[in-house]
Amino acid sequence: QVQLLESGGGLVQAGGSLRLSCVASGRIGRIDAMGWYRQVPGKERELVARVFTIGTTNYADSVKGRFTISRDNAKNTVYLQMTSLKPEDTAVYYCNVRLSPTIAFTFRDYWGQGTLVTVSS
Numbered sequence: 001q002v003q004l005l006e007s008g009g010g011l012v013q014a015g016g017s018l019r020l021s022c023v024a025s026g027r028i029g030r031i032d033a034m035g036w037y038r039q040v041p042g043k044e045r046e047l048v049a050r051v052f053t054i055g056t057t058n059y060a061d062s063v064k065g066r067f068t069i070s071r072d073n074a075k076n077t078v079y080l081q082m083t084s085l086k087p088e089d090t091a092v093y094y095c096n097v098r099l100s101p102t103i104a105f106t107f108r109d110y111w112g113q114g115t116l117v118t119v120s121s
Contacts, residue, residue: 009115
């Protein structure tokens with residue numbers, strides 16, 4: 001079992017910055033990727049940013065140039081530095097960890113409880 005603890009959400013003014021953190025604990029095994037997703041009511045959860053253990057990153061087009069994802073592998077922690085925030089960034093942000101396949105399992109996804117980011121206009 002894997003637990004994810006998120007922090008850093010809050011209320012900020014448009015144009016401001018916020019930094020999200022997520023630490024993974026438990027029976028982690030090999031991590032394929034850690035990342036951040038967000039969701040607003042009535043819409044599907046969408047990828048914001050993801051970093052693979054191999055080093056590759058990818059971002060949603062809407063956040064490129066504004067958000068930066070980073071990871072401390074030794075601490076099983078992933079960060080999302082958000083700058084130039086816009087009201088449309090308002091959402092619940094969820095931390096995600098994807099574990100690499102084992103002899104017994106395929107890829108497995110674990111999710112945090114979510115942290116609310118509200119950007120005022």
